[in-house]
Amino acid sequence: MPRISAIRTTLSILVAAGHCAIGIEACAQFSVGYNIERIGLTGPEYVGSDGYSLAWASEVDGLILGLSYRLTDASNFEGGDAWVWKGGQTIPIGLRGPGYLNSDALRVNTLGQVVGYTTFDNTMPYANDVWIWNGQDSVRIGLSGPQYTGTNGYRRSELDFELFVAAPRMIVGSTARIIRESTETGRDYWLWDGTQTVFLGFNGPGYEGSDWSRRTELAFVSSNGFVGGTSRRYSIEQFQRGQDAWVWDGQSVQLIGLIGPGHESANRNRFSYVTGNSQSGSVVGTSAFFFSEIETRTDAWFWNGSTTQRVGPTGAGFDQPRAIITPRLLNERGQIAGTAFDPTAGATIAWVWKDGVTIPLTVAAQDGRPFLYAEPLAQNEDGVVAGIASRRSGLPDNQSVAWVWDGTQTHVVGLTGPGYTSVSGFSYSAAHLVREDGLVFGSSKVLSSRLQGDFGEDFWVWDGITTRRLGPLEPIHVGFEGYRRTALSRWSGRGIIGITYRIFPQTDSEIGDDWWVDEGDGIPHPVGLRGPGYTASDGAQSTYLADSDRVGRIIGNSKRLFLDGTDLGETAFYYDPSTRISIPIELSVRTADGFAFSRFQQLTTDGYAIGTYKFFANGEGEGVARAFAFRPDVGVVHLEELVTGGIAAGGFATLGNAQLSESRSLFVGNGTLNGQPASQGIFVLTRPQGCDDLDFNRNGITPEDADVTAFFDVLAGETCTTCNDIDFNNNDVFPEDQDVIDFFRVLAGGSCF
Numbered sequence: 001m002p003r004i005s006a007i008r009t010t011l012s013i014l015v016a017a018g019h020c021a022i023g024i025e026a027c028a029q030f031s032v033g034y035n036i037e038r039i040g041l042t043g044p045e046y047v048g049s050d051g052y053s054l055a056w057a058s059e060v061d062g063l064i065l066g067l068s069y070r071l072t073d074a075s076n077f078e079g080g081d082a083w084v085w086k087g088g089q090t091i092p093i094g095l096r097g098p099g100y101l102n103s104d105a106l107r108v109n110t111l112g113q114v115v116g117y118t119t120f121d122n123t124m125p126y127a128n129d130v131w132i133w134n135g136q137d138s139v140r141i142g143l144s145g146p147q148y149t150g151t152n153g154y155r156r157s158e159l160d161f162e163l164f165v166a167a168p169r170m171i172v173g174s175t176a177r178i179i180r181e182s183t184e185t186g187r188d189y190w191l192w193d194g195t196q197t198v199f200l201g202f203n204g205p206g207y208e209g210s211d212w213s214r215r216t217e218l219a220f221v222s223s224n225g226f227v228g229g230t231s232r233r234y235s236i237e238q239f240q241r242g243q244d245a246w247v248w249d250g251q252s253v254q255l256i257g258l259i260g261p262g263h264e265s266a267n268r269n270r271f272s273y274v275t276g277n278s279q280s281g282s283v284v285g286t287s288a289f290f291f292s293e294i295e296t297r298t299d300a301w302f303w304n305g306s307t308t309q310r311v312g313p314t315g316a317g318f319d320q321p322r323a324i325i326t327p328r329l330l331n332e333r334g335q336i337a338g339t340a341f342d343p344t345a346g347a348t349i350a351w352v353w354k355d356g357v358t359i360p361l362t363v364a365a366q367d368g369r370p371f372l373y374a375e376p377l378a379q380n381e382d383g384v385v386a387g388i389a390s391r392r393s394g395l396p397d398n399q400s401v402a403w404v405w406d407g408t409q410t411h412v413v414g415l416t417g418p419g420y421t422s423v424s425g426f427s428y429s430a431a432h433l434v435r436e437d438g439l440v441f442g443s444s445k446v447l448s449s450r451l452q453g454d455f456g457e458d459f460w461v462w463d464g465i466t467t468r469r470l471g472p473l474e475p476i477h478v479g480f481e482g483y484r485r486t487a488l489s490r491w492s493g494r495g496i497i498g499i500t501y502r503i504f505p506q507t508d509s510e511i512g513d514d515w516w517v518d519e520g521d522g523i524p525h526p527v528g529l530r531g532p533g534y535t536a537s538d539g540a541q542s543t544y545l546a547d548s549d550r551v552g553r554i555i556g557n558s559k560r561l562f563l564d565g566t567d568l569g570e571t572a573f574y575y576d577p578s579t580r581i582s583i584p585i586e587l588s589v590r591t592a593d594g595f596a597f598s599r600f601q602q603l604t605t606d607g608y609a610i611g612t613y614k615f616f617a618n619g620e621g622e623g624v625a626r627a628f629a630f631r632p633d634v635g636v637v638h639l640e641e642l643v644t645g646g647i648a649a650g651g652f653a654t655l656g657n658a659q660l661s662e663s664r665s666l667f668v669g670n671g672t673l674n675g676q677p678a679s680q681g682i683f684v685l686t687r688p689q690g691c692d693d694l695d696f697n698r699n700g701i702t703p704e705d706a707d708v709t710a711f712f713d714v715l716a717g718e719t720c721t722t723c724n725d726i727d728f729n730n731n732d733v734f735p736e737d738q739d740v741i742d743f744f745r746v747l748a749g750g751s752c753f
Helices: 004-016 705-715 737-747
Strands: 035-039 053-057 063-073 076-086 089-093 100-108 114-120 128-133 138-141 157-162 171-179 183-192 197-200 214-221 227-234 240-248 253-256 270-277 283-290 296-303 308-311 324-330 336-342 347-354 357-361 373-379 385-390 400-405 410-413 429-434 440-447 454-462 467-469 484-492 495-504 509-518 524-527 543-548 554-561 567-576 581-585 596-603 609-615 624-631 635-638 658-660 666-673 676-686
Touching: 053 658, 053 666, 053 676, 063 100, 076 114, 100 128, 128 157, 171 214, 183 214, 183 227, 197 240, 214 270, 227 270, 240 283, 270 324, 283 324, 296 336, 324 373, 336 373, 347 385, 400 440, 410 454, 440 484, 484 509, 484 543, 495 524, 509 543, 543 596, 554 596, 567 609, 596 658, 609 658, 624 666, 705 737
Parallel strands: 076 100, 240 270, 296 324, 347 373, 373 429, 400 429, 454 484, 567 596
Antiparallel strands: 035 676, 053 063, 063 076, 076 089, 100 114, 114 128, 128 138, 157 171, 171 183, 183 197, 214 227, 227 240, 240 253, 270 283, 283 296, 296 308, 324 336, 336 347, 347 357, 373 385, 385 400, 385 429, 400 410, 429 440, 440 454, 454 467, 484 495, 495 509, 509 524, 543 554, 554 567, 567 581, 596 609, 609 624, 624 635, 658 666, 666 676
């Protein structure tokens, strides 16, 4: 049997030979051996003239959510039924029975439980119930009773917020309060904790109007299970008396906000609002301070999980009527950034509350004129704050600048000078995002030094020293008087992804787009397809992104255009960050006009793009949808070719749109049925579970040293036509550490996990 040193030598050969390194990133490759099965609800009531079903892989391994419509014919929709596929079975879920019409599954949690809606029949439009499928039964959840049911049986609930994935079994929703047949007089919020419905907010005397109305608003749901909001207050005479803020801390509803002397008027009015929260459970908000029934100021507060304290600026200017102190941002460390209006000075300042101390943030005056308004717009966990400051002087040159507070001092940032200042001296910049690495992103308006008006927008990044404009700036991106527009889209693992629009100069109309990724090197690397076949003679082109991942891979689709702008379909592309090339996926073209269609819709964590293309037999016809997967090191894999014995065994003629589960244990999608070209069904492709046998070299002798030697020879890249593949555990990921571990576990007499 090979010694450990020999195994290490084999792994070194793997790396040297250019194979994916074990322990770094496995080469997940597909091989023939999938089984095909039609799933979903397929009885006579679901067929109609052509049948229709939807399905998608869930976050839970081996569980698929779906919906099948009940159709008596193409124009007669009689509702739909939700279902799950689990363990080889299609299981109907949702509420059924007289009065119910349509069920829809919305979300699954890590326990494999599903929540969804079921609507009532057409005699009561908009009426519905919500439910949870617990793995066995579908249970109606929400509030019930006469105050939630109309005289005709009308009910309506919503899943407004839910912690279903972050905190399994926990669902937050609301149920309408009903009078007469179907008149809604407010909504009550609730939380399902897995066994019971918990009322959220306050009820009873002081919180209910004369017409049974209660007004509760949900403000947040945090990942630690806290829920916050406000409840309206009523007097004994049923007059509105403001509102109270509250938080449900997992055990009970707590009154929060400032409620002591001065924060309640002589008539018992109280006004508290929730303005923000952290995921760890702390909350910020505002409460009115009463000088009289008509004169108030707004105080800011912070609730740390047990007590509420006032925060923000105090003293001259901020303790008088009409002063407004508002907390706007709260990070997980408990730092608050907010605004404070001083009615005496007629100015609003920005401030930070840090370690129990309030720090005013000052933006230095420019041209001898101060800024009268400053607002924080972004904050990171290190406490860096960024925002906007404006003169707000009422003059035509109402300058606005972006600023950053680095924890010690405030810096003015953004794009300035020619192209960003109007003929009257007006300019506008704002900071929108502070990343955890300290980079600050913002925008500046493009302005003319000759004409009044807005001529577009540029985005920029500040790295702590300088401000740098983002995106390309070619003649096609610039119109009359310099008009241009760039926007940020999302982050990739290697930088920021943005879009810069193409401009027709005579009219300043946008005629297309250029996508790019900036990896911090100051170069907008192109993403998508352009040039002949994708760009019209006037420069028009169109691309949209489908997904990106943490290592910088991007997938999307580019419109195919003839020179005169004729639409010739679209081509999927895969942006490979290692080469900075967008790889076109053109798999079949109609000969007569050059039309082709391919589209990506999913990017898996191991870098596979899943898509659909139209196949034109002999280059003719309307084309047939076919599902495929792609990764640059593997190439194109047609799903139909992975099925043992062919897809006809499952009753399918073609496989169309598909999705791969993140565990790579199955594909799910829709395809056309054999002999029924107008019909479609849901398919699932699964790999047989379990490990291969130990006779790796297939010589009929096992176990033996030669099996182990052959296993590592193939692992190192050698060819063995009689051997098994090295995906020993049949999880479709190879080579990987787990294949080696499982091989030796079984060799030692253990089981295959």
